[in-house]
Amino acid sequence: MSEAPALRPYLAADTPVLAAIFAAAIGELTGDDYTEEQQEAWMAVADDEEFGRRLAADLTLVATLQNSPVGFASLRGKDHIRMLYVHPSVARQGVASMLVDALEKLAGGRGAERLTVDASDTAVEFFRKRGYVAQQRNSVTINGEWLANTTMQKTLREDKP
Numbered sequence: 355m356s357e358a359p360a361l362r363p364y365l366a367a368d369t370p371v372l373a374a375i376f377a378a379a380i381g382e383l384t385g386d387d388y389t390e391e392q393q394e395a396w397m398a399v400a401d402d403e404e405f406g407r408r409l410a411a412d413l414t415l416v417a418t419l420q421n422s423p424v425g426f427a428s429l430r431g432k433d434h435i436r437m438l439y440v441h442p443s444v445a446r447q448g449v450a451s452m453l454v455d456a457l458e459k460l461a462g463g464r465g466a467e468r469l470t471v472d473a474s475d476t477a478v479e480f481f482r483k484r485g486y487v488a489q490q491r492n493s494v495t496i497n498g499e500w501l502a503n504t505t506m507q508k509t510l511r512e513d514k515p
């Protein structure tokens with residue numbers, strides 16, 4: 355990367371490009387962990403109008419490079435990471451780390467004592483390295499396909515102020 359990514363809040367006009375990042379991330383980064391049928395079903399989530407509604411309802415951050423979105427992440431309520439997707443062209447360059455650093459600070463600012471995520475099998479190692487601990491395995495149906503994920507949790511602070 356020639357320059358460091360920047361972060362900004364989501365805008366409604368970002369929805370199509372974030373949908374494209376979502377589909378590309380799933381299509382190109384999760385193939386070792388999910389079947390093609392599962393990837394197709396997961397990618398199709400972005401075709402639903404609900405996709406943009408959720409991004410707007412959650413606290414969604416967009417990572418940009420030279421003003422173009424390259425990744426995004428969202429916080430539901432004060433303590434659950436709902437989305438984390440990075441474009442394959444910039445994978446393993448710290449974009450997700452930057453997004454989750456920011457969400458952890460925002461969650462702390464909202465008073466969260468811990469943060470949870472239902473991590474894809476692709477993302478488990480990313481979250482484990484950041485101190486998230488696996489709580490349980492889940493099977494969820496997405497567009498008729500069963501996909502496994504792992505609920506993980508990180509303690510942000512031990513004591514209430």
Ligand SMILES: CC(C)(COP(=O)(O)OP(=O)(O)OC[C@H]1O[C@@H](n2cnc3c(N)ncnc32)[C@H](O)[C@@H]1OP(=O)(O)O)[C@@H](O)C(=O)NCCC(=O)NCCS
Nearest residue numbers: 379439440445446447448449450451473474476477479480
């Ligand atoms: C998971 C994902 C968001 C990571 O994004 P990223 O920007 O590549 O992550 P980072 O560069 O910040 O990674 C930081 C560290 O996490 C670990 N990590 C990241 N991706 C990993 C992977 N696929 N396998 C193993 N470790 C990984 C590495 O230790 C990495 O550091 P390193 O590159 O110096 O070894 C990205 O792979 C993605 O979009 N995946 C598809 C969608 C998905 O599964 N989203 C999660 C839904 S919960």
